[in-house]
């Protein structure tokens with residue numbers, strides 16, 4: 001799938017698979033107990049998925065990734081990156097995504113800090 005298609009994809013598992021394929025998210029996580037974690041559904045976290053170990057420990061699906069410093073959902077983050085690349089006006093992004101302009105500005109500032 002292309003980046004533009006992933007930005008429109010409603011299926012978080014497909015998005016996560018794609019990000020893992022592109023090495024933007026780790027494809028596996030080893031728990032501190034030494035076992036391999038599995039990706040599990042968890043509705044009360046922003047992306048709806050966590051790493052879960054059979055010992056009961058949980059970690060964010062974004063652990064050890066670029067995305068771990070952002071609290072916005074991955075779906076929103078991908079759209080913000082697309083809209084930034086398309087040079088869409090912040091006010092239009094805010095309307096389309098239903099988030100505030102200051103949130104967009106702060107996201108873009110942090111993205112620039114990482115990317116530069």
Ligand SMILES: [Zn+2]
Nearest residue numbers: 031033053055
């Ligand atoms: Zn464990």
